[in-house]
Amino acid sequence: MNEINLKRTVLNITTFCNLKCKHCLAFIPYYKERHSMGIEEARKVLEAYFKVVDTVETFTITGGEPLLNDKTYDIMEEVYTYDEQILKSVDFVTNGTMMIPNNVLDLFEKHKQKTRVVLSNYGEHLSKKINEVEEELKKRGITYRISKFYGDNLYYDGWIDFSDHSLKWENESEREKNAQKCLHRVGKYYIINEGELHSCSRGFWRMKNGIIPKKKGEYVPLLDESISFEEKRRDLLTMYGLKSSTSCAHCVGLCNDVPRVTPAQQLD
Template sequence: MGDKIISQINYLSDDWQLVHKIIPYGSGLEAYRSLKRIIDDFEVPYIIDADQSKQGQLLYGKTIVGVDKIKDLDSDSKIVVTIAKRRYAEIKAQLEAIGLKEYKEFCHISQFAVEWYYKYNNECNIFSMDVAITTKCTLKCRNCNMFIPYYKEPISYSFDSIKKNFDLLFERIDFVFEIGLLGGEPLLNREINDVIEYLFEEYANKFGSICITTNGTLIPPESTLKIFEKYNVIVIISEYKYANIQRGKIEELTDILNKREIIFVVRKDLVWSEFGFPSVPMNILDHKVKDHMMKCDPGWRGLNDGKFFFCNVAWSADKAGLFSLDEKDYINLSDLKPNDKSDKIKLLEYSLGIIPSKYLSFCKVCGGCGEDNTSIVKAGKQL
């Protein structure tokens, strides 16, 4: 492509340039959300998953096989790990134990989506992008990771404001592998149909999938179900053992989704980390904050208020009036020139955690959800 890639996003070994076959490792939610583009661009002979109950099934037409197939890896194949970022360290250790090297024979999908496509396909891609379309919710979870119960005046964002966010983003990037619409409870936004329809009508070639994350307390109206059907929207249902309001609703919702053949995933046995913030803010030492931030990194980014956020949790803490973000904690998309190569690099670097201030100011006070936070709370327990 002519320009030399800057060193901060130059992890993959040079032989990735000639990769012909991609072997995904993982067939769960992350694979559902991100694999469409990979399958379009590469030969994908099969998908690896250690879960024996999934082996033999198909995902996007590809057979799921066991981990023993790793031994068949040839010189023009690379493994791309398609699991949640929080579990990547576990799979990385397993692959390294059998002699494979990170960035040589394998990497996480979030790194591949950004680095490979920039270096070898001249694209500015973001792996995962979450957009909060409302801060209203049907639940009041004690440890909500978006601090929704603390909002004094929760709102649902208008279609026009959400549209503006996406217009700003897609003028400056080429592709997003997965887009998440969330809240609060996103089904409370009455313009959700318009948002989904606009994305598919205007930017269908700019993203891989759209997911709605719901707490399962609401049944979508008929018009929304038709939109989900029409555009193959993925519905992610968070099941909370301690939220009594959910009882019976999730079964009703999944029955409806099943009958209409709408793709959905019920996330059971969710594990929530105790952030400490805002009741007992952390005080992470300066020399440890960067490592703390990267251990927490869940892989998705935030798009709100015309700004690009490394962490949606930090955005929501600020929006709820609990914390004041520094201007270096986000990128104002209107400050970036469309199609400017240096601005694209700035966006790509930031998406990988390479930010001017080295770390987010909010990370000093938040315990995060990385491996360095072993304090667990009851998911969905109500105030």
């Protein structure tokens, strides 16, 4: 069977967050029940993912706010055991509202050749700790970058409102034409949520909430033991080859020509 080499996969380790961004790409404020991944669950998910996938260039840990998961250190330690299959970097995305604990920083420092912290900066009234976190990362020589999500230049800093899940594209060629402008689809960024591998968090959310059906070949149930790893690999190859999915028919897409909204607007 063909080798499976992905560019990027994002692992969501918690749906808890201390911000309530109205237009969160992953719909985090709208979860009715929240969950933080424990270490056993993380081990199973990582083992299954790295059996299905041969290599990934960038493996990203996020949430919610991942530092709200009190098992972050243990999960990160487990992620680094797959070092050989992660070709470029282990990215860790945090929102600049809280300090990174020392033991997690020690771990990042130990693996600094492969670690990159991504600080989401939502402005000084929200990301209150970002300067302190940045100082600490600098001091320890840990690579980081800042994603700026505030200011008046919506073209560069704005977000997209994905909350309207109605059918947008009537036929497959229309949906495909739009999806082929979507940075998520074209970039082939995958996400792991609740033990399932999906093409994007919009697709995951729409399946989870019954807006679209769960369709074989449009996601991979990593933890489903009734399906062999060979079959999961086949499902992923099918996903990989799709130019669009059922979810894309309900989506404006992460496209350059879609109007932007002010980022990080907080719900009451």
